[in-house]
Amino acid sequence: MDSNKKIWMTLGGIVLAMLFIIVLQLFVRTPYQTIKVAVIPEGEYDPAVWGRHYPLEYKSYLRNREMAASPTGFGGSEKVQKSIKEPEILVNFKGMPFSIDYTEDRGHPYALEDLRDTKRVDKTTAGACMTCKTAQLADLFKEKGWDYAKMPLLDLLPQLKHPIVCANCHDPKTMNLRVINPAFIEAMEKRGIDVKKAPREEMRSYVCGQCHAEYYFVPVGKKVVFPWVRGLHPEKMYEYYSSIPNGFEMDWKHPDSETKMLKAQHPDFEMWSGGVHAGSGVSCADCHMPYMKVDGQKYTSHWVTSPMKHGKEACRTCHTQSDQWLLDRVKSIQNSVWEMQHTAGQTVARAHQAVGKASKSARADRAQLDKARELIRKAQWYWDYVAAENSMGFHNPVLALNTLGRSVDLAHQAIAAAERAAGGR
Numbered sequence: 545m546d547s548n549k550k551i552w553m554t555l556g557g558i559v560l561a562m563l564f565i566i567v568l569q570l571f572v573r574t575p576y577q578t579i580k581v582a583v584i585p586e587g588e589y590d591p592a593v594w595g596r597h598y599p600l601e602y603k604s605y606l607r608n609r610e611m612a613a614s615p616t617g618f619g620g621s622e623k624v625q626k627s628i629k630e631p632e633i634l635v636n637f638k639g640m641p642f643s644i645d646y647t648e649d650r651g652h653p654y655a656l657e658d659l660r661d662t663k664r665v666d667k668t669t670a671g672a673c674m675t676c677k678t679a680q681l682a683d684l685f686k687e688k689g690w691d692y693a694k695m696p697l698l699d700l701l702p703q704l705k706h707p708i709v710c711a712n713c714h715d716p717k718t719m720n721l722r723v724i725n726p727a728f729i730e731a732m733e734k735r736g737i738d739v740k741k742a743p744r745e746e747m748r749s750y751v752c753g754q755c756h757a758e759y760y761f762v763p764v765g766k767k768v769v770f771p772w773v774r775g776l777h778p779e780k781m782y783e784y785y786s787s788i789p790n791g792f793e794m795d796w797k798h799p800d801s802e803t804k805m806l807k808a809q810h811p812d813f814e815m816w817s818g819g820v821h822a823g824s825g826v827s828c829a830d831c832h833m834p835y836m837k838v839d840g841q842k843y844t845s846h847w848v849t850s851p852m853k854h855g856k857e858a859c860r861t862c863h864t865q866s867d868q869w870l871l872d873r874v875k876s877i878q879n880s881v882w883e884m885q886h887t888a889g890q891t892v893a894r895a896h897q898a899v900g901k902a903s904k905s906a907r908a909d910r911a912q913l914d915k916a917r918e919l920i921r922k923a924q925w926y927w928d929y930v931a932a933e934n935s936m937g938f939h940n941p942v943l944a945l946n947t948l949g950r951s952v953d954l955a956h957q958a959i960a961a962a963e964r965a966a967g968g969r
């Protein structure tokens with residue numbers, strides 16, 4: 545073989561190998577092409593162990609411990625009591641633990657610590673509360689099924705060492721995204737979606753949706769259920785609750801208005817799902833876990849916090865406007881929603897007081913009082929759907945404002961019904 549032929553054969557070989565890699569990449573579109581998947585055993589929950597193999601992701605994950613306000617003035621990662629700015633919380637949640645302690649959320653590594661510290665926990669608190677706070681849920685569910693949910697939380701807490709860690713979202717063997725919360729898997733199944741077969745793009749939101757969603761505990765057994773069979777819109781979830789599903793009638797009874805109340809829990813996934821971003825295929829991870837670059841190496845940021853702390857990477861991959869313009873848009877949406885949320889919350893508080901006052905009169909019209917109570921229950925649900933959601937309306941501004949508008953209207957109707965009731969028959 546002459547040397548020219550050798551050179552051509554080598555070159556041809558290189559071209560073929562490159563073509564092979566390109567074709568392979570077309571078929572195997574995982575982001576892990578550049579990383580070597582390490583073998584981490586199932587049941588390894590210590591993020592530091594995972595971090596030895598994935599140092600860039602781990603380093604950014606550690607930033608979740610940083611506590612700082614958000615540039616929008618809303619949200620943020622500091623533990624601030626919400627009732628300082630919204631005293632109506634003390635009236636609307638009277639008679640239940642959220643009136644004692646209700647703080648702004650912070651980073652994932654604090655989940656267990658904050659659960660241990662909250663004054664909302666006592667010896668009657670159900671083990672079900674740990675469902676969204678630790679990856680060790682996987683073991684507990686395998687071992688006990690839903691029986692873990694009815695155990696006292698205080699009995700479970702000593703064995704819980706790892707909060708929200710890598711294993712909540714990743715299969716340790718393949719590093720593919722996964723969900724471990726059985727309540728989410730079941731709720732999606734009921735909507736005809738098999739999350740075990742979901743495409744990667746969907747998984748980039750499902751890993752978050754498994755915790756950032758509304759749920760309730762079934763009264764007997766404390767199983768966690770997501771109220772989604774009729775839909776994710778606040779009206780559809782309210783209808784579902786009105787059917788007293790699995791015997792669930794209320795979260796608590798309000799002591800002033802004697803209304804059977806619902807407590808909404810962070811419906812971030814639901815709110816996002818009807819918005820313009822979800823409609824355009826923008827996932828939670830697109831904004832909250834943007835791609836970063838160091839020394840030419842691309843990786844996913846695991847500092848899951850307000851995207852406005854790194855707007856360039858989070859928003860400007862799609863938006864051509866300036867950082868300042870985007871920040872101003874977010875703030876103006878949030879300010880409008882905040883104003884309406886505050887108004888709705890205060891109006892609902894007045895409704896509780898009006899019904900409480902009317903019900904003290906022996907002459908009060910009982911039928912009108914019951915009507916007023918049903919109106920309060922619904923008004924507060926609509927207010928709380930937005931107030932308990934974490935983005936101050938940004939995830940879906942139209943739905944947030946519409947829902948708060950309904951809340952104000954219903955609360956006024958409740959006050960009017962209470963006044964009619966007090967007027968006697």
Ligand code: HEC
Nearest residue numbers: 575591594595598601602605709710713748751829843844
């Ligand atoms: C809240 C969910 C969540 C947690 C917790 C989490 N990850 Fe990820 N991780 C993701 C998402 C989402 C992606 C993007 C994957 C995709 O698009 O396919 C990702 C991607 C990755 C990748 C692929 C390379 C890259 O940077 O895109 C690695 C490696 C990784 N994560 C390691 C870790 C490690 C190590 C931990 C724990 C310290 C961890 N992850 C915790 C959600 C999570």
Ligand code: HEC
Nearest residue numbers: 620621649650651654655658676751752755828832848849
């Ligand atoms: C295992 C349940 C779980 C999963 C999975 C999860 N979260 Fe969380 N998330 C929580 C809890 C609980 C908190 C509040 C922790 C605290 O305040 O102690 C929280 C807090 C947050 C915060 C507030 C952080 C801050 O700085 O204030 C953001 C933002 C967030 N999550 C977004 C996401 C996104 C995006 C995903 C998916 C990529 C996700 N979460 C996946 C349970 C979860």
Ligand code: HEC
Nearest residue numbers: 614616618619620752756812813816827828831850934935
């Ligand atoms: C288009 C970008 C975008 C998408 C998509 C998105 N978010 Fe957000 N999210 C934001 C912005 C902007 C805020 C407001 C942050 C602030 O006020 O600083 C926010 C706030 C939050 C917060 C509160 C953060 C804090 O500081 O307390 C949580 C939790 C959260 N989002 C979770 C989610 C989840 C879960 C999903 C998917 C179901 C999602 N987000 C989808 C942009 C997005």
Ligand code: HEC
Nearest residue numbers: 820824826830831851852858859861862863870873874941
């Ligand atoms: C993956 C692409 C993508 C990312 C990332 C993204 N957006 Fe968008 N955004 C869109 C699309 C698509 C629309 C729909 C309107 C349009 O086509 O411009 C939109 C619309 C908007 C709107 C107007 C709609 C409304 O809800 O009022 C605002 C404001 C906005 N985005 C802000 C942000 C901010 C802030 C971030 C970062 C936290 C962000 N976006 C991240 C794609 C994206």
